[in-house]
Amino acid sequence: MQLAEQLREARSKKDILLMTHLVLGYPSFAANREVIHQMVENGVDVIELQIPFSEPMADGPMIIKANQEAIASGTTVADCLAFAAEMAAQHKIPFLFMTYYNILFKYGVREFLHKAKEIGIRGFIIPDLPPEEGEEYLRLAKEFDLAAIQIFAPTSTEERMRTLAGHGDGFIYCVARRGVTGSKTEFDASFDDYLARCRKATDLPLAVGFGISSREDVQILTGKADLAVIGTATIRLVEEKGAAAVGPFIAGLR
């Protein structure tokens, strides 16, 4: 089943879906394994696995640190692929890769997508690859039936949203505010207008990320978005309280 269809089906049974994020190799693959187990056990619907990159230009301090430390401790792209294969085989929910374009480019875009398909990855979020630069990637994603997830920003015009939606697959990742990951987001009237514009531009499910960290945030999004994306919050939690704290946190989100 295609990712969008699978998400629509899951969404028909829940008020809102949860997507979580983690940086592979940080603090360790063993911790990643435990965190993912807890996430799946507690009802997370989609997980984005970030392959660390040395220049994560769209990420905030917590995720930059996680990227740097994962690389410093020897995490390789091959390790990430092997780990993702293990997770996709073990758990039924969809796994996505989030990373920056150079990781794919250096590996070979075709080879990377082929490998991702082979190990059971369902889609990609590549924040520094606008569709204008991603022709090869978009074509190959279609060929391999992988979702090339497109990103909307509050600064995107309606025309731009329609262009992005035309290239999009799986769902649309709506960045909740300007800036990088990890700061608090204010959900005000302009946010509602923005989400309404997003909804108008596409029939694909809408995921909202950046600054979603609590039950209150998830409740605000319920009925407005299809997926709430929890990113930095779980990384911070693992850092402060260890992997075991993730389960109760996720369970308390909705």
Add this chain to the structure above:
Amino acid sequence: MNKPGYFGQWGGAYIPEVLYETFRELREVYAKAKADPAFWQEYVALMSSYSCRPTPLTHADNLSRHFGGAQIFIKREDLNHTGAHKANNVMGQGLLVKRMGKTRVIAETGAGQHGVACATMAAKFGFACTIYMGEEDVHRQRPNVFWMEKLGATVVPVTTGSRTLKDAINEAFRDWVSNMDTTHYVMGTVCGPHPFPEMVAWFQSIIGIEARKQIIASHGKLPARIYACVGGGSNAMGIFQGFLADSEVELIGVEAGGKGIDTGQHAARLASQDASPGVAQGYKTMFLQDSDGQMLDTHSVAAGLDYIGVSPLLTDLWEKGRVRFTAATDQEVMAALDLTIKKEGIIPALESSHAFVQAFKEAGELSSDQAIIINQSGRGDKDIFTIAHAFDDPSWKEFIRKKGEEYATR
């Protein structure tokens, strides 16, 4: 150019979606300015009244005699206001910021020259200014930090990654994605997403336009070779552009050989075999990276040259064989700097001294009726701490020790 923003296969705009509209606005403002002759006139007038343009082309007769070959000429970008060619770019972008109606500028800086130039431009135009600088470079270039702060800028030491130029660029982008309505990112070199490489090259072309006229006026014909140091590549592109169409003029870019090309501790992208094609910091070029695509640490005695990437314009010219690339080691740089100071009474920046190294190696191959030009991109007095340390100067060390004691006892 195959598609907008590309030079051969290099360049592009690999930017987060949140910046899409900001870049669209920038491309439009830049295109309008470029099509408006009055804009360039305003720019040239500003540079002549505020930044000592045209900068002179100095005949280095003592060095020419010393090497007994080509007549050595030095294009004096060090005489720009704030002491480097960086002034050309920041004043040009400052005029664009005024057109866009923005009130704040941000910039990255390595050696600090771009930071000082940007802070100066902000002071003149009345913009708020924040400069991102790798923590390592803050230590290496303290005098420039002092001046940026005195000029009213906020200097933010960047503690991520290798704490150098590439990390300062990432931080500037992070600021920009939060504040794009009021803020323009004044990129300091001919790198980054389209239109920065092309736009910065346009402002820097003033160097080559002047140099071509000056060498013909003083030497009667075109030079045989032109040497320029290459970090990001803005001073090199600046002077090379004046001679790109003159196929008889050989263009030589000199990268940071650091401790030696074989040591891995260098920043030679095109002059070594260590770089490979990649996409980072918004554009595609040759990067010093590992087999996974993770950027490597670089090294140079010159903070402004130890960058992982290189201008897509230069990579294209390198691929086409129009520009030859070499590298100079830290040790060679110190020797060339010493000789230039002693023979000509001119103090080039550590960055610029890389170009001097290669020119000195090759001057003797040419005859005395041939000319070469070295682009002296900046002044060396900003490097006094690094230079004094490298020369192991005992009286300087004593002075620093005494100053330290003086502050410690206050």
